[in-house]
């Protein structure tokens with residue numbers, strides 16, 4: 001059974017579809033309840049496993065706690081948590097970010113990931129066979145490298161990498177493996193299409209393979225990190241950048 005935050009569309013939906021194809025039951029946690037509900041309904045038509053949508057704002061502790069209780073009530077246990085909900089925020093020089101916009105990106109991408117882990121980890125530890133549990137966080141290549149005109153986003157994703165490394169070490173002996181992926185721009189998503197041609201060319205120019213990563217490539221890596229095939233990697237950062245990453 002897997003929770004996918006931000007599972008209404010984009011990468012979250014692609015991950016949900018992949019996990020469902022591999023037999024997972026799904027809880028789609030998204031602040032956009034209408035789209036999450038429609039996605040859950042669409043997945044139920046094609047899949048064989050239960051799928052439920054939950055209206056959750058990952059920045060709100062009470063909302064995350066309520067969704068945690070509702071998900072355990074509905075499914076009984078949770079094996080995989082994919083922290084995917086995220087926003088891009090301002091595309092502007094650092095000094096032109098408004099404090100509110102900067103804080104909002106940190107709230108959704110970093111604090112949201114923390115609140116979801118904070119609510120779920122004690123429950124994962126309490127259930128039978130916690131060593132079957134996995135956590136996968138969506139970071140970004142930009143969190144490793146930095147990126148002009150994306151200070152809030154970069155800082156939030158660097159934070160997600162640090163959170164992943166720490167939680168991975170904390171949970172290593174319990175066997176709950178915590179990893180993150182660092183995609184470059186993902187073809188077909190808002191973050192790759194709702195940017196100027198100039199920005200797109202600038203990002204493309206940094207990728208040795210000369211293309212953006214595809215949704216199914218991200219879903220595939222997340223599915224492996226979320227599976228019992230992944231046995232000796234934790235607190236680690238998995239590259240999905242077409243050769244852009246240098247460490």
Ligand code: NAD
Pocket residue numbers: 005006007008009010011012029030031032056057058059083084085086087088108112138139140141182183184185186187189190191192
């Ligand atoms: P998207 O905007 O298509 O989807 C994000 C989802 O998160 C949406 O369904 C949205 O409703 C949900 N969401 C936003 N705020 C929320 C909140 N407060 N609570 C709950 N849900 C919330 O984005 P995407 O392109 O699919 O990106 C998904 C993740 O992958 C993000 O963390 C993003 O930073 C990361 N990522 C994306 C790219 C890319 O090029 N698209 C590259 C690297 C990393």
